[in-house]
Amino acid sequence: MITYWHNPRCSKSRAGLALFEAEGVKVSLRLYKEDAPSADELRDVLDKLQRPVADMIRHKDALFKDLGLSPQDSEEILLNAMAQNPALIERPIAITDTQAIIGRPTDALKALL
Helix, strand or coil: CEEEECCCCCHHHHHHHHHHHHCCCCEEEECCCCCCCCHHHHHHHHHHHCCCHHHCECCCCHHHHHCCCCCCCCHHHHHHHHHHCHHHECCCEEECCCCEEECCCHHHHHHHC
């Protein structure tokens, strides 16, 4: 089963969901802005992404700058910032038991099909 961290207001997130639906893949939707993941959950997803934490956070978002954050901040600082401010989480993210993929570009999600 794929868990899909989704923001219905985001065109990339909607496109990723449409890709899974077109392929007949059922996903468990998590509206992460309403149901914010904990720092531990974010760490688990980061491990599955096998990418640096800076790839998982929306560092061009005004909130990122307003909070005084930097892409060079420690993993702990950035994970806690995302847990407290889920709008900072890059989206969409598709998660399985063994891996996670950020759906930017949308075609990246095809690796889970």
